[in-house]
Amino acid sequence: MIKKALTLLIAILIAFWFLTPIVLIVLSSLTPSAEYYDPHRILPRSLTLNHLRSLFVTLGGWRATLNSIQVAGISIGISFLFGLPAAYALTRFVFRGKNSIRLAILLTRSFPVLIIGIPLLTLYMRIGISDTLLGVALAHTSMVLPFVVLISSSIIGGISVEYEEAGMIFGLSRFASFMRITMPLVLPGLAASAIFAFIMSWNEVFVAAILTVGNRTLPAHILNAAMTAPDYFKFAAGTIMAVPAMIFIFFTRKYLMSLWGISLK
Amino acid sequence: MAEVKIEGVKKYFGDVKALNGIDLTIEDGKFVVLLGPSGCGKTTLLRCMSGLEKLTEGKIFFGEKDVSNHAPKSRNVSMVFQSYAVWPHMKVYDNIAYPMKIKKFDKQEIKKRVMDTAKLLGISELVDRYPVQLSGGQRQRVAVARAIVLEPAVLMMDEPLSNLDALLRVLMRSELKKLQERLGTTTVYVTHDQVEAMTMGDLIAVMKDGVIQQYGKPEDIYHKPSNKFIAGFIGSPQMNFIDVEVKKNDSMHLLAPGIDVECTPEMSEKITRGGFSKLIMGIRPENIHHVADKNAIPIKGTVYFSERLGAETIVHLKAGDMRIISRIAGDEVFEEDTPMNMYVPPSKIHLFDPESEESILD
Incomplete structure (x- = not known):
């Protein structure tokens, strides 16, 4: 009984710890400016969408959001195009240096992308893709691709190779067997990892800010525009950043859990 | 097809x-x-x-x-x-x-x-x-x-x-x-x-x-x-493998503690041709009986242990420092540590070259 109550208490505390800032951010972003600066009020009497609207419309937030989606889309596309075959090879074939390759891929994740930001900028200027979405997307790919390779390889590894071999025995080529037998089985997992990759790119701010001036992604744009604006704009920006990620996580939480090897059963 | x-x-x-x-x-x-x-x-x-x-x-x-x-x-x-x-x-x-x-x-x-x-x-x-x-x-x-x-x-x-x-x-x-x-x-x-x-x-x-x-x-x-x-x-329990020495007097014999096999003409011929002085003799447990047959070769030993499985009985016979396992049909009781003779028909004996482990008979 006491143990149960204690567990509940701790759970509530943890929930408070994480939820309070989010609630305050969302609330502040919806508070009219007059009430926001009223020192006698904590909770607003009325809510307004004005801050969000002006951030989106007048301050160019909508365009930045579209940029973010494009960048994430391109980088996920490239990552899966190269990452999936790599993951397949790492899982299904035995070859020399396999473990070293796996380790090298993991190692790239230990470098913050920030480090390559400046060198990338000079390189991009030379080849003429600085301040482009493609440039940011490629930089994000360097962060997303290793993640996709490692996660996809563990997802593919979770599917018995005999399913695929059965496909090959009963009339499919190796490629067709992968596409028609293994793919449907790994698709939910891959979708979940794609969403996670999306959030990685969506949240990345430093490289995006370094590499672009005009074509900024949402976080880079906010860093630029909202940080010099009144507080409630900052909170509005925070809301815009947090909500999509939260929605995605909400719908894929079950898969994300199993992606990282935590079984829910 | x-x-x-x-x-x-x-x-x-x-x-x-x-x-x-x-x-x-x-x-x-x-x-x-x-x-x-x-x-x-x-x-x-x-x-x-x-x-x-x-x-x-x-x-x-x-x-x-x-x-x-x-x-x-x-x-x-x-x-x-x-x-x-x-x-x-x-x-x-x-x-x-x-x-x-x-x-x-x-x-x-x-x-x-x-x-x-x-x-x-x-x-x-x-x-x-x-x-x-x-x-x-x-x-x-x-x-x-x-x-x-x-x-x-x-x-x-x-x-x-x-x-x-x-x-x-x-x-x-x-x-x-x-x-x-x-x-x-x-x-x-x-x-x-x-x-x-x-x-x-x-x-x-x-x-x-x-x-x-x-x-x-x-x-x-x-x-x-x-x-x-x-x-x-192949076979369960596993075939008994017994190291035997080849002795030649007037006829050829295979000797191990408690065992003295007089070779059949076929065996003698194969052994002589191969020039063996030592061999591995193999006998399947199901070919070792406790009732004497005509021509059967006796194995002298004491009962070490017996496993009664109902339909059959597995007897571990101790001969010298060897353990020979025999599989006997029916539920039989064997007193431990009592002397006992088991019998093997000569036709059921397998012989293997101790070097190559190949069968020399077939």
């Missing part, structure tokens, strides 16, 4: 020689069992025949056709996998129908064949279910149905019964055998279970270290094992 001919097949994984020169001919319509301990290469050989593994060296023919470099899909083979590999995202019906869908069969034809095959295996009621809703035994029937629905040239089975419980295994053993007899499909069956091999195989190929040790009818493998490994691998 086809005859399978394997010529000089080698398969290396890096430095590991999984198959080290295999020659094997499987007649059309025969049920052949590849038998051996784990790591002997039996599964690798099967996978090479199916095309899932590429050969390092050698050739494989189905009938007249050289299929050595063919992809699995163009070999017209089918396989029952150890894990069944029934595709979990398809219903039973679609699992069985899939090989035909790939080959673009007519819808009506597919339906007829699926239902016929499902009926043959007693899974007609299950066709609308997903594999997760099936028991292990049912899943296996689906795997078998999928494998036979298209009448393959060669049907391959990789330890199909090893994931079933003991009772079901005995049942499926006879069912698979009956099914194969009915279909007449050339079948290659991999197992490490000697009982499965003995009961199901028309022919058995015993393998060890990537080499076929002996290929023959079950009764020949049992009665005339060509070396000590095979003799020990």
Whole structure:
């Protein structure tokens, strides 16, 4: 009984710890400016969408959001195009240096992308893709691709190779067997990892800010525009950043859990 | 249906020689069992025949056709996998129908064949279910149905019964055998279970270290094992191996503590020709009796231990510092530590060269 109550208490505390800032951010972003600066009020009497609207419309937030989606889309596309075959090879074939390759891929994740930001900028200027979405997307790919390779390889590894071999025995080529037998089985997992990759790119701010001036992604744009604006704009920006990620996580939480090897059963 | 001919097949994984020169001919319509301990290469050989593994060296023919470099899909083979590999995202019906869908069969034809095959295996009621809703035994029937629905040239089975419980295994053993007899499909069956091999195989190929040790009818493998490994691998409890010395007076004798075998003319001739002074004598437990037969050779010892199994009794006899195991029909009581004589018919004695471990009699 006491143990149960204690567990509940701790759970509530943890929930408070994480939820309070989010609630305050969302609330502040919806508070009219007059009430926001009223020192006698904590909770607003009325809510307004004005801050969000002006951030989106007048301050160019909508365009930045579209940029973010494009960048994430391109980088996920490239990552899966190269990452999936790599993951397949790492899982299904035995070859020399396999473990070293796996380790090298993991190692790239230990470098913050920030480090390559400046060198990338000079390189991009030379080849003429600085301040482009493609440039940011490629930089994000360097962060997303290793993640996709490692996660996809563990997802593919979770599917018995005999399913695929059965496909090959009963009339499919190796490629067709992968596409028609293994793919449907790994698709939910891959979708979940794609969403996670999306959030990685969506949240990345430093490289995006370094590499672009005009074509900024949402976080880079906010860093630029909202940080010099009144507080409630900052909170509005925070809301815009947090909500999509939260929605995605909400719908894929079950898969994300199993992606990282935590079984829910 | 086809005859399978394997010529000089080698398969290396890096430095590991999984198959080290295999020659094997499987007649059309025969049920052949590849038998051996784990790591002997039996599964690798099967996978090479199916095309899932590429050969390092050698050739494989189905009938007249050289299929050595063919992809699995163009070999017209089918396989029952150890894990069944029934595709979990398809219903039973679609699992069985899939090989035909790939080959673009007519819808009506597919339906007829699926239902016929499902009926043959007693899974007609299950066709609308997903594999997760099936028991292990049912899943296996689906795997078998999928494998036979298209009448393959060669049907391959990789330890199909090893994931079933003991009772079901005995049942499926006879069912698979009956099914194969009915279909007449050339079948290659991999197992490490000697009982499965003995009961199901028309022919058995015993393998060890990537080499076929002996290929023959079950009764020949049992009665005339060509070396000590095979003799020990087939039969339970294991064959007794006794180190004996060759003594020659007026006639030839094989001597060990408590044992004095007077050689038959055939034995004497073989021993003399090989010039052996020492041999390994092999006697199967079921050939050692406690009742004296005419001509039977006595083994003198004391009862060390006896296991009463009801239908039979396993007696451990101590002769010198050797332990000889005998299997006696019926429920018999043997007092421990009492002297006892056991008897072996001379025709049931196997002799092996202690150097090469090859049989010298057969």
